[in-house]
Amino acid sequence: MEVKELYRQILGIEKPWRVSQVELDIRAERIDVKVVHDEEVRWPCPECGQLLSVYDHAPERVWRHLDTCQFKTYLHARIPRVKCPVHGVRQVKVSWAEAHSRFTVLFERLAIAVLREANIEGAARLLRVSWDEAWNLMERAVRRGQKRKSRRVVKKMGVDEKSLGKGHNYLTLVYDLEEATVEYIADDRRKESLDGYFSLLSLAQRKEIEAIVTDIWDPYLASIREHVPGAEDKLVFDRYHLMRHLVEAVDRVRKQEHRELKKEGLEVLAGTKYLWLYSQENLPPEKRSFFTWLKKKRLKTARAWAIKESFRELWDYRSLAWAIKHFESWYAWAIRSRLNPIKQVARMFRKYLRNILTYLKHRITNAVSEGLNSTIQTIKKMACGFRNREHFKIAIYFHCGGLDLYPVTH
Ligand SMILES: [Zn+2]
Structure with missing residues (x-):
């Protein structure tokens, strides 16, 4: 088998794309694979799917792909743009990567699996990416998961505060006790912190909440009483x-x-x-x-x-x-x-x-969330490298959010 065909197959490059060049740099331990597309192909507008001919090409982009043995492997391509009568000039979708990513879908999937098992530093080392890149992969995964998530009703809800280091620095966490997931994170532990969660739900959805367990903490109680119909019978102190x-x-x-x-x-x-x-x-x-x-x-x-x-x-x-x-x-x-x-x-x-x-x-307690708490505690310990509380939140969502994090391969 010819090397270009070999690479086309192992990288999963499908028509109309094909491999035009494979370069091996032994010293830099990298392989660069260039892919091009057949001419005379018509491309769907990414918005409406209308088939259009190539208008022009975006500048060349590079994606990190899964390694080939010990060699870092990069994909190079110029993505065609189409001019849709409705949507204007748009870049078409490619099967190997999501828009705006510098990594292929397969690499992102591997990175997420590694990030679930290791801290950011460890994952960065194993994947041979920078801390920022590893962080970025985690953040993208959480955003992807959040976009897919539909706001369902949490029937048995836990509300808990989490202190962040010393001083009066808190986060408010909302748990789904049945799924053992963190559904929502807000700054501080004020009434507004919890109001933010309820504001995402319709009145009908808030009615469906069956029970809420929390600590004796007046701002939370005020928020629950304001937003949850029948709160007095649903509220349980942990x-x-x-x-x-x-x-x-x-x-x-x-x-x-x-x-x-x-x-x-x-x-x-x-x-x-x-x-x-x-x-x-x-x-x-x-x-x-x-x-x-x-x-x-x-x-x-x-x-x-x-x-x-x-x-x-x-x-x-x-x-x-x-x-x-x-x-x-x-x-x-x-x-x-x-x-x-x-x-x-x-x-x-x-x-x-x-x-x-x-x-x-x-008969509910925050004990389920005590289990989550130990995970969160571990995240906190791993979090020495986290530069701010937003990072901490992203990591909690990544590990405890029950989100569908993985990009799909086409
Ligand atoms: Zn269109």
Whole structure:
């Protein structure tokens, strides 16, 4: 087989295009393949498909293709332009690349597969492209995926904030809990941040949202109440976030008590911080007997811990009436506890009780998105090279957006 025909076949060049020249540069480890088209061909207008003869040619362009063995391989061509009576002078489409790309479709597909497995630096090294080129391939993939995506209704929705490094720098993320995808990312954690997502949906679509789980965060609540019909029955406070409030309260009680005891020369609470954060069944086996001993010490911290553990039973109820009963007796206990951090949380829970109890109906948590969170955490770690938060957003969409990223081969 002649080398031009060989290249035509392995590069997947179809008529009316053919390979006119193949050049090998051993030193530069590259192969340059020139393709030309038959004359007398009529080309479809890229807008309306009308067949037209060549008007002129655009200047030569170069696309990086898949490597040939260790050689970087480049495709060269001048793309014909047609003059459509309706659409004017337009460049025709070619089968091997998308418009405005410096890479062929096959190369982009490989790059996306590599980028899904590696960080930008690693992908750039493996693909032998620059950081900017690798970044650009990722960004193009996300834009492509977003263009294809139709705005469907997320029936079970999670809303979460994500801090970006130090200071009050946040992103708001909207999750599809059933698909475990990040549907939307906005700057900050203001009401407007979430409004932006709802504004993409029609009223009919917003009606179809069945349940939304989020943290107790007033700007989000305001947005949900404004945009989601029937929000009061759909809104669920994430039980893990709620437990975190209690765990933090226990920790505050411990810190304060530890300080008081130290003044009297007692070190009984020293080094116990993490023991009180566990729930009973997650306590490491080797710590159990010590913890049982510790709990008997008539400590305020032990009382706070017991109140926290008792609250957890709420999640197991099936009947709303029984759950309310449990809450009321728990609340009375917490309020009488003389432990200020616990009392504060108890009052907050009472204020928001209605949407704490909606958990019993919807049984949703942001736990799915906790899984996503670990992916996002990894992206953040890989993201040392990301120059701004837009980059971070693109990477989240790339890895967690559930988008159809790949360009299609013709
Ligand atoms: Zn046309």
